[in-house]
Amino acid sequence: MDKDVQKLNALLDFELLNKLIVGIGEVSKITGIPTRKIRYWEEKGAIQSEQDEEGSTRRYNYLNVKKILLIQEMVDEGFTLDAAIIKVEKRMRTLNEAFQKLANSISDDN
């Protein structure tokens, strides 16, 4: 049925997003945030990037990019970086839990 096709597509999209990884330069272009600042934030614990095979360069998934964008907004609105980190962390956790349940319900409900 069409419903099953839609569920499959939703799952594929979900997995695709989780595999989308880019370098710091790409993130900088996308977000408009200088690479220097991104590394600075990582140093402050705002984001946790992964390392590539050589372990020499940072890799960011869409969740990292999302988090970076959110934190930038918070800071723009007058939050301190530390406060923004905590707030965004909390929001991301809530959202991820919800979407994880959604993903599970989609795959279980086959």
Added chain:
DNA sequence: GTTCTCACA
């Protein structure tokens, strides 16, 4: 292109 560090505002 990326990494780091030290100094500076």
Added chain:
DNA sequence: TGTGAGAA
């Protein structure tokens, strides 16, 4: 809180 600059 964030940048500049130099070096690898």
